[in-house]
Amino acid sequence: xxxxxxxxxxxxxxxxxxxxxxxxxxxxxxxxxGPSGSGKSTLLRCLNLLEQPTGGEVIIDGVSLMDKKTxxxxxxxxxxxxxxxxxxxxxxxxxxxxxxxxxxxxxxxxQAAEELGRTLLAKVGLSDKADVYPHxxxxxxxxxxxxxxxxxxxxxxxxxDEPTSALDPEMVGEVLAVMKDLAREGMTxxxxxxxxxxxxxxxxxxxxxxxxxxxxxxxxxxxxxxxxEERTRAxxxxxx
Amino acid sequence: METVIRTFPVLLVGAGxxxxxxxxxxxxxxxxxxxxxLARLSKRRFxxxxxxxxxxxxxxxxxxxxxxxxxxxxPYLLDALQKYLMAHYGIPRLFSSTDIPRFWAAVLACxxxxxxxxxxxxxxxxxxIERGQxxxxxxxxxxxxxxxxxxxLPQAFRRIIPPLGNEFIAMLKDTSLLSVIGFEELLRRGQxxxxxxxxxxxxxxxxxxxxxxxxxxxxxxxxxxxxxxKTRDRSY
Ligand SMILES: Nc1ncnc2c1ncn2[C@@H]1O[C@H](COP(=O)(O)OP(=O)(O)O)[C@@H](O)[C@H]1O
Ligand SMILES: [Mg+2]
Numbered sequence: 001x002x003x004x005x006x007x008x009x010x011x012x013x014x015x016x017x018x019x020x021x022x023x024x025x026x027x028x029x030x031x032x033x034g035p036s037g038s039g040k041s042t043l044l045r046c047l048n049l050l051e052q053p054t055g056g057e058v059i060i061d062g063v064s065l066m067d068k069k070t071x072x073x074x075x076x077x078x079x080x081x082x083x084x085x086x087x088x089x090x091x092x093x094x095x096x097x098x099x100x101x102x103x104x105x106x107x108x109x110x111q112a113a114e115e116l117g118r119t120l121l122a123k124v125g126l127s128d129k130a131d132v133y134p135h136x137x138x139x140x141x142x143x144x145x146x147x148x149x150x151x152x153x154x155x156x157x158x159x160x161d162e163p164t165s166a167l168d169p170e171m172v173g174e175v176l177a178v179m180k181d182l183a184r185e186g187m188t189x190x191x192x193x194x195x196x197x198x199x200x201x202x203x204x205x206x207x208x209x210x211x212x213x214x215x216x217x218x219x220x221x222x223x224x225x226x227x228x229e230e231r232t233r234a235x236x237x238x239x240x
Numbered sequence: 241m242e243t244v245i246r247t248f249p250v251l252l253v254g255a256g257x258x259x260x261x262x263x264x265x266x267x268x269x270x271x272x273x274x275x276x277x278l279a280r281l282s283k284r285r286f287x288x289x290x291x292x293x294x295x296x297x298x299x300x301x302x303x304x305x306x307x308x309x310x311x312x313x314x315p316y317l318l319d320a321l322q323k324y325l326m327a328h329y330g331i332p333r334l335f336s337s338t339d340i341p342r343f344w345a346a347v348l349a350c351x352x353x354x355x356x357x358x359x360x361x362x363x364x365x366x367x368x369i370e371r372g373q374x375x376x377x378x379x380x381x382x383x384x385x386x387x388x389x390x391x392x393l394p395q396a397f398r399r400i401i402p403p404l405g406n407e408f409i410a411m412l413k414d415t416s417l418l419s420v421i422g423f424e425e426l427l428r429r430g431q432x433x434x435x436x437x438x439x440x441x442x443x444x445x446x447x448x449x450x451x452x453x454x455x456x457x458x459x460x461x462x463x464x465x466x467x468x469x470k471t472r473d474r475s476y
Contacts, residue, residue: 050375077381087376091394101380104390146376153380 001026001061001157001188002047008055009042009212016042018212019056024157029189031199031220034209035235040192041084043209044159047190048079061156077105080150084162086142088134094121094145095130098152105153113152120148124178140171144178151182158182160191196240200224208232243439244446251443254429255450261425262412265350266358269407272351273358278388280363291359298356304417306353311345311421314338342423350418354411361403365396398469405462409455416451426450 002024009017016039024030032040045051046058049065049072058065060075089097098120099113108116121127124144134142143163150158160179164172176198183189183202193199199206200220207217208229216229224240227233279291298306318338325331340348369392377387419428430447434440 048379050379073381073383076379079379081376081379083372083376085372087370087372089373089376089391089395091398100390101382104386105381149376149380 003059006056027186028204029183031203032192032207038209039212078156080155080158082160086146098149101153124148139167140174143175157188247433254426258426268351269354269358272355276359277362295356307349310349346418346423365400
């Protein structure tokens with residue numbers, strides 16, 4: 001589903017990603033962990049070209065993102081993204097946030113989009129919040145609307161960039177629950193997270209990124225119980 | 241005092257003209273400003289360069305000079321051009337007189353000036369929207385212009401209402417400069433009355449008072465609109 005080959009990304013002199021190789025199979029849930037500044041967000045953002053890679057190749061569902069002929073807007077419809085700070089549209093209600101993509105990008109009728117929107121709101125447990133504006137919602141609720149917004153485009157892959165790290169602790173669970181459901185339904189997911197419980201329980205694979213390189217990857221229990229690399233061990237001892 | 245009462249209707253019409261020319265200029269300025277503001281933000285270097293030149297020129301030179309250039313300078317230039325074409329290429333004159341009517345000169349100068357200020361207001365408004373909004377919209381597959389139209393501009397418009405109101409008030413006062421080309425707005429009418437009646441103090445104070453009523457009521461209106469938008473949606 002996702003293939004990353006020799007991906008490099010620099011901001012000026014700063015090399016943020018150094019020759020990253022990674023594959024994500026259909027239906028797989030891959031969790032990316034690593035210290036702050038290690039390039040996790042940048043890696044994720046290269047997967048839908050919010051950042052333009054400086055080298056290498058990214059292939060999503062058989063389509064090369066680096067190919068000049070690729071219509072990036074079409075690829076992005078297949079790749080949903082959930083942001084750390086939700087980034088809901090504050091001038092739109094929860095339902096309008098969800099229906100905007102289908103209506104404007106897929107040219108779906110308003111009625112069909114609203115039906116889809118309500119189904120998705122129910123799925124994330126917010127049926128009663130359709131007509132509420134983002135600022136009237138708690139952080140956890142906002143993030144669930146943001147997940148529904150991304151799902152409304154019926155993506156094949158979902159990218160999550162620390163979806164719970166801006167939330168109060170008591171709201172983390174509700175968001176992770178929605179993500180678990182999604183994983184169970186077979187969604188392909190790449191999740192940058194510090195929630196080791198989630199990675200252990202839901203992740204098929206964990207990737208440890210440090211200084212723009214994949215230092216170690218493997219099954220969650222392998223990485224968490226017997227990390228092979230010293231750097232992984234050091235990182236894990238700090239956060240566990 | 242009777243002078244004031246007797247001539248008040250004339251001044252009132254002048255105030256109406258001042259208000260009208262301001263409304264027209266700021267409305268044109270909004271269109272010009274939106275175009276120039278977005279052009280300045282454009283990745284196309286040439287477009288953004290052109291817009292920068294426009295904005296810099298009209299913000300960096302006095303409106304008074306701009307009015308004089310439009311009213312006296314442009315007709316002179318056109319006339320010279322026609323003479324040149326006639327003399328060298330035998331092209332007949334297109335206009336018998338190249339004079340611009342005062343009204344159109346006034347509209348042109350004030351609109352161009354207002355457009356430059358409003359371009360900066362739009363630009364600042366768009367730039368004040370968090371980067372995450374554009375990214376969220378693009379990640380749904382929207383094109384850059386769709387994201388601008390449905391996500392960025394609607395939010396930016398609400399934020400620029402106060403500075404746009406200030407621009408309107410500034411322009412309303414600055415239209416008094418149009419008196420130098422004899423355009424009969426409020427101040428010019430006051431000057432003409434003073435010329436006849438010599439009631440210098442009374443007339444000018446009345447003129448000032450009329451400007452004040454217009455600017456104060458308009459700033460109240462802006463405050464009110466702003467408050468209403470805020471209560472409807474507290475996140476702004
Ligand atoms: N747009 C940018 N311009 C310059 N430097 C950036 C930009 N985005 C990220 N960086 C830098 O790249 C490095 C990796 O950032 P990021 O991918 O956000 O790390 P992480 O998500 O792992 O914390 C950091 O040093 C950050 O300062
Ligand atoms: Mg990050």
